[in-house]
Amino acid sequence: MRKVYEGKTKDVFVLDNGNYRLIFKDDVTGENGVFDPGANSVAFSIEGIGKANLMVSAMFFEILNNAGIETHYISADIENGTMDVKPAKPFGKGLEIICRYKATGSFLRRYGAYVKEGDNLNAYVEATLKDDQRGDPLVTAEGLETLGIMTASQFEEIKASTRKITDLISDLLKKKGLELYDVKLEFGIDNDGNVILIDEISSGNMRVYKEGKFVDPIELTKILISENN
Numbered sequence: 001m002r003k004v005y006e007g008k009t010k011d012v013f014v015l016d017n018g019n020y021r022l023i024f025k026d027d028v029t030g031e032n033g034v035f036d037p038g039a040n041s042v043a044f045s046i047e048g049i050g051k052a053n054l055m056v057s058a059m060f061f062e063i064l065n066n067a068g069i070e071t072h073y074i075s076a077d078i079e080n081g082t083m084d085v086k087p088a089k090p091f092g093k094g095l096e097i098i099c100r101y102k103a104t105g106s107f108l109r110r111y112g113a114y115v116k117e118g119d120n121l122n123a124y125v126e127a128t129l130k131d132d133q134r135g136d137p138l139v140t141a142e143g144l145e146t147l148g149i150m151t152a153s154q155f156e157e158i159k160a161s162t163r164k165i166t167d168l169i170s171d172l173l174k175k176k177g178l179e180l181y182d183v184k185l186e187f188g189i190d191n192d193g194n195v196i197l198i199d200e201i202s203s204g205n206m207r208v209y210k211e212g213k214f215v216d217p218i219e220l221t222k223i224l225i226s227e228n229n
């Protein structure tokens with residue numbers, strides 16, 4: 001296999017059969033030595049976190065695949081920390097889709113004049129461009145079409161799929177006494193032109209609360225792994 005991309009928390013290799021292999025690393029993102037899943041640089045390493053994130057991601061992907069939702073997931077090898085996926089092209093130079101059940105994080109910072117922490121947002125879906133240099137700017141559906149990143153119909157398809165996926169994730173978390181506030185997803189186009197879910201679904205891609213208190217991603221991963229075994 002040949003390395004085609006080196007990321008902050010994952011490396012990507014192309015296999016001889018045309019599929020791709022993601023190798024999960026123990027590096028975590030943050031700033032000034034403090035863990036932050038939304039940061040744009042590696043802060044430090046945590047032994048075993050790569051395999052733990054893979055276990056969580058594989059669990060969610062298998063739930064989605066069983067529900068008939070199209071994803072790039074093929075299989076996971078937990079012992080070796082790898083996930084095999086189908087080839088897919090990202091939209092533009094990368095696009096993040098966020099589904100928000102409750103106001104928190106960047107949404108609260110932007111719209112704090114109109115909402116307070118924890119206000120219901122009715123599965124509001126928004127998109128940001130993956131661009132570290134420009135602070136991952138927010139973009140509208142019309143903006144995505146104007147920039148040639150995707151069509152209006154593709155965005156509507158992604159929005160509907162995002163809400164289905166988020167509902168499934170939320171339902172699983174509720175069974176464990178957890179409440180989902182928001183989740184970040186990524187989509188791409190497969191070789192047949194279908195819109196599919198790509199990347200990973202790890203604890204670092206969602207904000208989760210328990211009894212009104214934020215559950216940090218590392219603790220959330222431990223909960224999901226321990227209660228999944």
